[in-house]
Amino acid sequence: MKVLIVGSGGREHAIAASAAKSVKVEKMYCAPGNAGIAAYAECVDIGAMEFGRLVAFAREKEIDLVIVGMDDPLVGGLVDEMEAAGIRTFGPRKNAAILEGSKAFSKDLMKKYHIPTAAYENFTDPDAALAYLENVSFPIVLKADGLALGKGVLICNTLEEARDGVKTIMLDKKFGSAGNEMVIEEFMTGREVSVLSFVDGKTIKTMTSAQDHKRAGDGDTGLNTGGMGTFSPSPFYTKEVEEFCSKYVYQATVDAMAAEGREFKGVIFFGLMLTKDGPKVLEYNARFGDPEAQVVLPRMKNDLIEVIEACIDGTLDEIDLQFEDNAAVCVVLASQGYPVQYQKGFPISGLEEFDKQDGYYCFHAGTAFKDGQIVTNGGRVLGVTAKGQDLKEARANAYAATDWVKFENKYMRHDIGKAIDEA
Ligand code: AMP
Ligand code: GLY
Numbered sequence: 001m002k003v004l005i006v007g008s009g010g011r012e013h014a015i016a017a018s019a020a021k022s023v024k025v026e027k028m029y030c031a032p033g034n035a036g037i038a039a040y041a042e043c044v045d046i047g048a049m050e051f052g053r054l055v056a057f058a059r060e061k062e063i064d065l066v067i068v069g070m071d072d073p074l075v076g077g078l079v080d081e082m083e084a085a086g087i088r089t090f091g092p093r094k095n096a097a098i099l100e101g102s103k104a105f106s107k108d109l110m111k112k113y114h115i116p117t118a119a120y121e122n123f124t125d126p127d128a129a130l131a132y133l134e135n136v137s138f139p140i141v142l143k144a145d146g147l148a149l150g151k152g153v154l155i156c157n158t159l160e161e162a163r164d165g166v167k168t169i170m171l172d173k174k175f176g177s178a179g180n181e182m183v184i185e186e187f188m189t190g191r192e193v194s195v196l197s198f199v200d201g202k203t204i205k206t207m208t209s210a211q212d213h214k215r216a217g218d219g220d221t222g223l224n225t226g227g228m229g230t231f232s233p234s235p236f237y238t239k240e241v242e243e244f245c246s247k248y249v250y251q252a253t254v255d256a257m258a259a260e261g262r263e264f265k266g267v268i269f270f271g272l273m274l275t276k277d278g279p280k281v282l283e284y285n286a287r288f289g290d291p292e293a294q295v296v297l298p299r300m301k302n303d304l305i306e307v308i309e310a311c312i313d314g315t316l317d318e319i320d321l322q323f324e325d326n327a328a329v330c331v332v333l334a335s336q337g338y339p340v341q342y343q344k345g346f347p348i349s350g351l352e353e354f355d356k357q358d359g360y361y362c363f364h365a366g367t368a369f370k371d372g373q374i375v376t377n378g379g380r381v382l383g384v385t386a387k388g389q390d391l392k393e394a395r396a397n398a399y400a401a402t403d404w405v406k407f408e409n410k411y412m413r414h415d416i417g418k419a420i421d422e423a
Helices: 010-019 051-060 071-076 078-084 094-101 103-112 126-133 159-171 239-259 293-299 304-313 351-355 391-402 418-422
Strands: 002-007 027-032 065-068 120-123 140-144 153-156 182-186 191-200 204-212 215-217 221-224 229-232 265-275 278-285 327-335 360-364 367-370 373-376 380-388
Touching: 002 010, 002 051, 010 027, 010 293, 010 304, 010 360, 010 380, 027 051, 051 071, 051 078, 065 078, 065 304, 071 078, 071 094, 078 094, 094 103, 094 239, 094 265, 094 278, 103 120, 103 182, 103 239, 103 278, 120 126, 126 159, 126 182, 140 159, 153 159, 159 182, 191 239, 191 304, 204 239, 204 293, 229 293, 229 391, 239 265, 239 278, 265 304, 293 327, 293 360, 293 380, 327 391, 351 360, 360 391, 380 391, 391 418
Parallel strands: 002 027, 002 065
Antiparallel strands: 120 182, 140 153, 140 182, 191 204, 191 265, 204 229, 215 221, 229 327, 265 278, 327 380, 360 380, 367 373
């Protein structure tokens, strides 16, 4: 089978590495891909939002399966366009990807179907949002409705900050049209857990849990990023939490989407917060997490392509999803200055070490080839993942492996998985 993966980050590298293990795959392409993905797939210079060119390429190469990794093309309707051209594609259609594409939509869905989440109001009028703020307690959370690279969420401690936040999102349009609408919601406290799942429209199978570290600096300081590291499984995702979410969140979400005429096929990522009043949904994503995929997929025992086909065919109930009884930790190596300002183009050395040992992976997030060399090409550069028998061993292995890789301006957090010590 010929497979085309759409995307260019560490997540797509993890998808490609996992798909490459399938006996079903004879040839893989990735658009646009990166220098790491090139080890598994032929990278083609077509952007993830160039739908016309992607469809033409898939037709020309007689692609049997397209896997869309990224949120933007999903929310923009790439799956619909591929399907209209008769090409089998994994991911939600546009009318279902709205689960991630509009926070106002997802909040209304949760309210309507009694799925536990923070109390909120949606606003399209900045004056109404400002008036509402007069009567809330702080901290309060402001969210731009649309996609904003994980940066459209502002936690405001005072009325002053919140007023500025409304201005930033709705008037200054810092996150572009994502700020045409806004959610204002109750601030929650608790541990965060990411649960990814496969969905075939009716059946949902959850994967092993993970936890991301979104802030740039140690001790959860600094700005929000796309994610600085992950571990899997989360020791805080207990049997009780799983049972609660199975009862009130997972199937309920799939059924709610179907009831709305928005059948969801693909990956639903549940961002959960374990509050003292029970688990609540922070957000939904309509795709694998990045860097959650980098710790979840290496632990999956199933053939990824088989599971993906079952999602498309509506036969997921026949799949026995299994994960290794071990742990994995991913430490992101970024460019100094990420997520604000950073330099690119520095040569990377030491990557070959990862081919020599089992249980170690170096997923490329932002790399490119330049003059025959692999160089840094983004804020998040690499995701160093290691497995271990348990989380502590996996963390020690991952941090040891971060030393193998060298590049100028290398930056990482040193406390990925520190929460494990409190479990
Ligand atoms: P989101 O993109 O909605 O997941 O938000 C990004 C991050 O902001 C989350 O991972 C949380 O750390 C934080 N966050 C979002 N919503 C809330 C909330 N209601 N209460 C507390 N923190 C939140
Ligand atoms: N790691 C969070 C995300 O993929 O949105």
